[in-house]
Amino acid sequence: MKNSGALVLGIETSCDETAVGIVSGRKLLANIISSSVDEHARFGGVVPEIASRAHLEAMQSVISRALAEAKISIKDIDAFAVTAGPGLIGALLVGTSSAAGLALALNKPLYGVNHLSAHIAVDSLNSDHKLDPAIALLVSGGHSSILQVNDLTSDVKTLGSTIDDAAGEAFDKIARILELGFPGGPAIDKDAKSGNPAAIDFPRGLTLARDLIDHKYDFSFSGLKTAVSRYLAKSPDHIRADVSASFQEAVVDVLLTKAIGAAKDSGIETLIIAGGVAANSRLRSLAKERTEKAGINLRIPPMDLCTDNGAMVAAIGSLAVAKGLAPSKVGFEANSSSGITTPIF
Amino acid sequence: MSTSLAIDTSTSRTSIALVKAGKVIFQAHHDGALSHGEALPKLIADALAVQSEIDEVIVGMGPGPFTGLRVGISFAESFAFARGIKCVGICSLDAIATQFSDPDFIVAVDARRKEVFYARYTDGFRIGEPNVCQPSQLNVLQLPIYGEALSQFPDPTEFVAIAKSGRTYTSPIYVRRPDAYPAPEGVKFRAMTQLDLVPAFAIEKAAYGKDGWTMAQLKEEYLGKERMYVAGEFGGELIAYAGVFNLAGVADVLTLTVADGHRRKGIGRELLRRLIDWARTQKCEAIMLEVRVGNGEAIPLYEAFGFIEISQRKDYYGPGKTAIVMRKELK
Numbered sequence: 001m002k003n004s005g006a007l008v009l010g011i012e013t014s015c016d017e018t019a020v021g022i023v024s025g026r027k028l029l030a031n032i033i034s035s036s037v038d039e040h041a042r043f044g045g046v047v048p049e050i051a052s053r054a055h056l057e058a059m060q061s062v063i064s065r066a067l068a069e070a071k072i073s074i075k076d077i078d079a080f081a082v083t084a085g086p087g088l089i090g091a092l093l094v095g096t097s098s099a100a101g102l103a104l105a106l107n108k109p110l111y112g113v114n115h116l117s118a119h120i121a122v123d124s125l126n127s128d129h130k131l132d133p134a135i136a137l138l139v140s141g142g143h144s145s146i147l148q149v150n151d152l153t154s155d156v157k158t159l160g161s162t163i164d165d166a167a168g169e170a171f172d173k174i175a176r177i178l179e180l181g182f183p184g185g186p187a188i189d190k191d192a193k194s195g196n197p198a199a200i201d202f203p204r205g206l207t208l209a210r211d212l213i214d215h216k217y218d219f220s221f222s223g224l225k226t227a228v229s230r231y232l233a234k235s236p237d238h239i240r241a242d243v244s245a246s247f248q249e250a251v252v253d254v255l256l257t258k259a260i261g262a263a264k265d266s267g268i269e270t271l272i273i274a275g276g277v278a279a280n281s282r283l284r285s286l287a288k289e290r291t292e293k294a295g296i297n298l299r300i301p302p303m304d305l306c307t308d309n310g311a312m313v314a315a316i317g318s319l320a321v322a323k324g325l326a327p328s329k330v331g332f333e334a335n336s337s338s339g340i341t342t343p344i345f
Numbered sequence: 346m347s348t349s350l351a352i353d354t355s356t357s358r359t360s361i362a363l364v365k366a367g368k369v370i371f372q373a374h375h376d377g378a379l380s381h382g383e384a385l386p387k388l389i390a391d392a393l394a395v396q397s398e399i400d401e402v403i404v405g406m407g408p409g410p411f412t413g414l415r416v417g418i419s420f421a422e423s424f425a426f427a428r429g430i431k432c433v434g435i436c437s438l439d440a441i442a443t444q445f446s447d448p449d450f451i452v453a454v455d456a457r458r459k460e461v462f463y464a465r466y467t468d469g470f471r472i473g474e475p476n477v478c479q480p481s482q483l484n485v486l487q488l489p490i491y492g493e494a495l496s497q498f499p500d501p502t503e504f505v506a507i508a509k510s511g512r513t514y515t516s517p518i519y520v521r522r523p524d525a526y527p528a529p530e531g532v533k534f535r536a537m538t539q540l541d542l543v544p545a546f547a548i549e550k551a552a553y554g555k556d557g558w559t560m561a562q563l564k565e566e567y568l569g570k571e572r573m574y575v576a577g578e579f580g581g582e583l584i585a586y587a588g589v590f591n592l593a594g595v596a597d598v599l600t601l602t603v604a605d606g607h608r609r610k611g612i613g614r615e616l617l618r619r620l621i622d623w624a625r626t627q628k629c630e631a632i633m634l635e636v637r638v639g640n641g642e643a644i645p646l647y648e649a650f651g652f653i654e655i656s657q658r659k660d661y662y663g664p665g666k667t668a669i670v671m672r673k674e675l676k
């Protein structure tokens with residue numbers, strides 16, 4: 001593992017986590033996260049204004065804690081990276097403004113980076129393996145896509161994505177219906193452990209032959225919500241854990257079928273699973289099983305690096321530095337809906 | 346010679362200035378209500394090309410539309426941190442007010458949703474903390490109204506003088522609570538009764554140990570005149586309480602305590618809001634409280650409500666335990 005690379009500090013504020021990570025080359029030195037998730041729990045979703053307030057409140061202390069954990073001074077940092085999109089605009093701006101303040105104060109380069117690319121780039125940390133080409137399954141509260149990663153910092157193609165809800169969003173919605181609380185992903189994962197994943201045959205969206213013509217690698221999860229609601233209405237004596245397990249199985253099954261299909265079709269032998277939903281235990285175990293069978297090399301970041309964090313932002317910043325890419329222009333624009341085709345702003 | 350960097354993003358204008366030994370050596374602005382994030386780094390880069398050495402950052406803490414406001418504060422705090430210099434916050438309305446000399450006038454800026462943030466200035470001084478209202482409510486005062494509607498913006502070259510006056514802030518002047526903030530879920534707020542004194546004492550002891558009130562003190566304070574106590578209950582159990590005392594027109598917060606395990610859920614915020622509301626109904630001119638130096642949970646909350654440190658009391662909580670006295674104007 002290259003230990004002697006540039007010292008890069010990454011800032012992430014696209015949603016409800018105020019996070020700062022520090023890497024040296026591909027080695028992770030610090031990863032500090034302050035979450036306002038508890039404050040949002042009672043609304044069943046992230047409230048932008050509350051998230052933005054919390055980012056500003058937490059920012060300075062998160063930066064200081066990350067530097068303390070890495071045992072370095074802010075003046076030692078060689079380059080800064082910050083999530084510039086996609087995300088909540090008011091939340092993103094707290095991060096980009098803070099990063100701009102640090103970079104201008106110290107006259108160091110600043111890379112505005114794509115949040116989705118960062119989720120995949122976190123796979124580079126603490127190991128020397130070759131990163132690209134790879135097929136990436138990116139699954140989170142805001143996104144569900146299958147990507148062809150030819151070069152992580154400059155050439156990423158979208159093969160397919162969700163046509164309605166994101167996978168993480170589906171977990172949140174179903175958790176709300178099942179009264180399991182927010183965020184839904186961990187709640188359903190836990191509840192499903194004692195349930196039977198084959199108890200109920202929930203639909204797998206966009207898997208019929210006629211759907212595959214136009215949506216080979218696309219997902220659809222909104223039909224699942226209807227199917228679960230309908231099932232609950234007509235089965236008053238249902239076992240909740242069975243519903244959780246069967247719903248989770250339907251999501252995980254379709255994600256993996258399509259992602260592994262993309263790897264096989266493209267002849268690319270590596271599948272990276274990234275994003276918050278990659279922390280789902282059933283997705284992790286079934287992915288291992290199925291990729292082994294298919295002869296595909298599987299990589300999933302450790303659980304704590306799957307959900308939003310600063311280390312992933314620092315990781316892609318560090319890759320950009322290592323490739324000698326130009327930093328972002330001073331005053332680059334944060335973009336709440338930026339696509340993955342621009343990994344570096 | 347000391348150089349200050351002044352930054353304001355509380356209005357649709359992003360403006361900055363470099364002031365060196367009382368002289369403005371750089372000044373620039375950019376107009377656009379949605380472009381603070383892009384404009385500010387560019388303006389700062391231009392300023393640093395004129396002079397890179399900076400000794401302090403002074404930033405407008407608002408009030409103003411939140412998203413733009415946070416761009417300036419976030420930038421200023423990080424810049425100051427990276428340089429190892431101090432960052433001072435001031436009220437942005439004060440930097441509009443300095444441009445006018447009427448004996449009595451109002452400064453108002455856009456607060457969105459058909460409201461304005463405003464403050465009143467008499468004989469050159471701001472009366473109380475900034476507040477929010479509908480423009481028509483200001484018109485009845487029949488005073489001159491200055492501000493963004495007349496293209497009058499905070500003047501960053503005035504920031505140094507304002508910071509010196511001591512009316513400084515360490516967090517954004519939000520004035521309004523986030524729209525979505527309801528009362529903490531599952532917590533019931535009601536008047537405190539004598540039956541609550543025993544569980545209250547248990548919470549008091551767990552929270553403050555020897556420094557807390559004794560049962561007798563608690564009871565005596567509770568039974569006193571001109572005061573209001575509120576209790577927070579969760580699952581039928583007392584988990585928080587607070588009391589306020591009206592002493593000749595100035596309200597004094599007697600206690601505000603949230604049980605361990607229930608903190609950081611907005612319960613303290615809700616209790617404090619109720620104490621302030623009561624003080625207003627009593628027509629108190631101000632509300633005061635004491636808080637221990639270094640209480641990192643409580644002080645930001647008080648500041649968010651507009652409490653300002655006015656003095657310190659040594660050994661207030663026992664030897665070596667200093668109290669900060671904070672005050673919020675209610676008029």
Ligand SMILES: [Zn+2]
Binds near residue numbers: 119140276307308
């Ligand atoms: Zn994410």
